[in-house]
Amino acid sequence: MDEKDCTNSEHGTDLEHLCSKAAGRPRSESARQAILVAADHLLARDGCGGVTMEAIAVTAGVSKATLYRWWPNKSAVLMEAFVAANGACCAGPDTGDVGADLLRRMRGMTAAFAGAMGVTISGMIAEALADPEAAAVFRAQYLAPRWAEAVDALTRAQKRGQIRAGADLEVAVDALYGAVYFRLLTGHGPLIPEFADALVETLLSGLLEK
Amino acid sequence: MDEKDCTNSEHGTDLEHLCSKAAGRPRSESARQAILVAADHLLARDGCGGVTMEAIAVTAGVSKATLYRWWPNKSAVLMEAFVAANGACCAGPDTGDVGADLLRRMRGMTAAFAGAMGVTISGMIAEALADPEAAAVFRAQYLAPRWAEAVDALTRAQKRGQIRAGADLEVAVDALYGAVYFRLLTGHGPLIPEFADALVETLLSGLLEK
Amino acid sequence: MDEKDCTNSEHGTDLEHLCSKAAGRPRSESARQAILVAADHLLARDGCGGVTMEAIAVTAGVSKATLYRWWPNKSAVLMEAFVAANGACCAGPDTGDVGADLLRRMRGMTAAFAGAMGVTISGMIAEALADPEAAAVFRAQYLAPRWAEAVDALTRAQKRGQIRAGADLEVAVDALYGAVYFRLLTGHGPLIPEFADALVETLLSGLLEK
C-alpha cells in the first residue's frame, strides 16, 4: 500500500526518495499473478474447502514459502484471488425507470447467484466467517462497491422524485441484497427470476394497505 | 433416526418386537445429553471453527467413538447441539397492530444477533455452507419454524385488511430476515435497534412516491 | 518402560491391576516393527542425513503421527532402529591368551568400521552429537555393553596374572576403542588390520624402554 501510494504519486517531489527505498530483490509480479490465477482456478474446480495451499503453490509453480510471505493464510489468498477475478463492478445503465433498473439488477444478481458464482460467493462468505481479515477484504473489495452503486442508483431516483423523500435507501438495499444472500446461504428458497420480481415489487410498493 | 422412530412409537403394537431388537446395552441418554451440553458450551466459548471432536468428547467425559456412533461428523453434532439449545420458537403475541408486532419481532432479532447468539448463528451457517446435511437440519429445525411463524403473522394481518391483498408475504419475510442475516454475516452494517425500525418502516411503506 | 516392568513382573500379585490398566487400543507392535525395519533400511540406503521422517512413514506404511506419537524426533527413531538391529553384543571366546583375544577383537572392530557399519556408526554419532537423548540411548544400548565386555575380558586376564595388577583397564579400553573411533570419525588414518595389530601391541607392551 505505502509504496503504491508512493509510485502512484503524480507529483514527483523531493520526498520521493523517502519511500522509494525498495532495497533488495523486488517482489515477483509474475509469481503473484500465477498464484492468484491458480487460486481462482482451483477455487472454481475444487470448491472453497477443497483448495490447499500446497495445491496452489504447485499449480502456480511457486514455493509455499512465497505464499506465506505475502498472505497470512489460505483465506487471504483465496479472497484476494476472488476479488482480483470479480472485483470489477459494472454499474448498470440508469434508464430513468427505477423499477425497471432495479428489476434488471436483481434479476442479474439472482441469476448469477443461482449459478457457479453462487457457489463461489458462498465459499467466500464461509471463509469470511472464519477469518475477520478476509471478511474485511470481501466487504471492502467486493460488497461495498456493489452496495454503494445500488444505493446511488436509488438516490438518483429519489432525487428525480420517483422514490419518496423519507425512504432509507441504505436499509432498502440491505433488504434487497439481504434477501438474495439469505436464500443463497440458507438455501431456504430458490433463486429464480420470479423471486427477483416479487422482491422488487414488495420493496417498491410496501406491504401496507393504502 | 430409525431407532428413534421406534422408541418414540406411541402405539405399542405387536410389531414392537421388530424394532425393539434392543439386545445388548441401550444407548446412554446421559452420554447424549452430556455431548450436546459440551458441544454447546464449546461452541459458545471457542467459536465454530475452534471446536474439536476430541474436545467435545473430553468435555463430555465420553469417548470419541461414541460421538461417531451417533453422529456422522462434527457438523451434525454441532447442529444438533445448536437446535437442542435454540430450537424452541416462541411466537410473539399478536396484538392486532402489524407494525408494532413486526417491530418487536425484528428488534428482538437484531438484539439477539448483535450478541452471543449472532456468533453462534454465524458458526452454524458456516457449518451449513460446508455440509449440506447440516444445512438441511438448520433449515428445518431452526429457520423454517421462525420463518413460517413470521409469514403466519403477516398473513393474519393481511386477512385483517392491514396488509394489501397482492403482497407476497413470503418474499417480504425473506427481505426482513435476509437484511438482518446480511448484516450479521457480512458485517457490513451494525445490528442496532434503529436498523430494525428503518427496515420495518421500509418494508411496510415501500419506496415509491405515492 | 513402566508397563514393561509391570507386564514382566514374574510375581502376579494384587498390585498387578494398578499398572495393567492399559485402557484403550494397544500399541501396534507390527507398526513398531515396520518402522524400525524401514528406518534401518533407509539408514543403510540413504545415509543418516538422507533419511526423512516422511520417507520412514511411507516405507513403513505408517502415518507420520504414529512416528511422533512414540518418538520425539528423527534421531530417536534412527537410534532405536540402530540398536534394534545392532544391539546384540556377541562376546568373543576367552581362549586364555589375552593378546590373541584382544587382537581378534580389535581386528574385527576395525574391519567392521572400515565397511558399511562404519558409515552407520558415524551417522549415529553425528546424531548423538546433536541430540543428548539419542546420545544416551547410543551409549547405554550400544556402546556400554561392548565396552563392559572388553573390560571384563581384560579383568579376567588380569586375574589370571597376564596383566599387571595396577593397570587401569577401563582407561585401556578407552584407548583401544578410542583409537579406532578416532580414525573412523576424523578419517585421519586407515582402518586396516595392521592398525589393529599395532594398537594392541602398543597397549600391551607400552612405550617405555625397559
Added chain:
Amino acid sequence: MDEKDCTNSEHGTDLEHLCSKAAGRPRSESARQAILVAADHLLARDGCGGVTMEAIAVTAGVSKATLYRWWPNKSAVLMEAFVAANGACCAGPDTGDVGADLLRRMRGMTAAFAGAMGVTISGMIAEALADPEAAAVFRAQYLAPRWAEAVDALTRAQKRGQIRAGADLEVAVDALYGAVYFRLLTGHGPLIPEFADALVETLLSGLLEK
C-alpha cells in the same frame, strides 16, 4: 583458493598479471573478518546445529550472498571460523622428561575438551561427519598439526632412548588422542585430570605383566 594462491605468491614475477585480474572492487576484508567473528560467536552461543547462515549474515552485518560468494556452504564457513580462531598450535616445551611432557599435554587437552572448546570441537566433528570437504579442512588445519607435533615429541624421546625402539608412535598418539576424543564424543566417561594421568600411565607402561 585460486586467488589466494595468487595473492599469497611471495615471488612477484611477470606472471602476476595473469591472476591479478583484479579489475573491479576487491573483496572486502572487513566483511570476511566480521563473518568469521560472527560465526565463531554464534558457534559458541548456539552450538553447531543452531547456527544459521541467516544469523551469521545478520550478526556480521553482511548479506547472505556474500557468504555464498566466498564459501560453498555452512560447514565451510563454520570450519574456517573455527580454524581461524583455533588454528595456532602451541607446541609445549620439551623438558627431556617424556612422561611429564606427555602428562602436561594430555592434561591440557582434557581440560580444554571439558570446557567450551569441547562443545565446539564436537560441533566441528559433527559438521565433518556430514561434509567430507569440511572434514578435510578440519583434519589438515586443526588435527594434523597437533597430531604431528605429538608424534614429533615422542620421536625425540625415542631418539633419546626413553622410548623403546620398536614402538609405533603414530598409533600411540592415536590411542592417546583417540581416548580423549572418544570420551568427548560419546560422553561415556568424564574428562578429568585423573583420566589424563591414567591414560598416560597406561600407554607408557603397557598392560602386560613383566
Added chain:
DNA sequence: TGATAACCGAGACGGTACGTCCCGTCTTGGG
C-alpha cells in the same frame, strides 16, 4: 577522469523437511 567490472546490502525465490493438528476409523477390555 571517467568507464567498467566485480563487489556489496537487502531480501525475494523455489525447494524440502520439519513437527503439529485434527479428522474419522479401528481395536482393546469391561459393563
Added chain:
DNA sequence: CCCAAGACGGGACGTACCGTCTCGGTTATCA
C-alpha cells in the same frame, strides 16, 4: 450391544533453513 480409552492412517497446516537469484548502489583499478 454399548461404552472409555486411545492408537491408527491420512492429509493439510504453517515454520524454518538452504542455497540461488535479482535488484540498486558502491568502490578500485584500467583506459
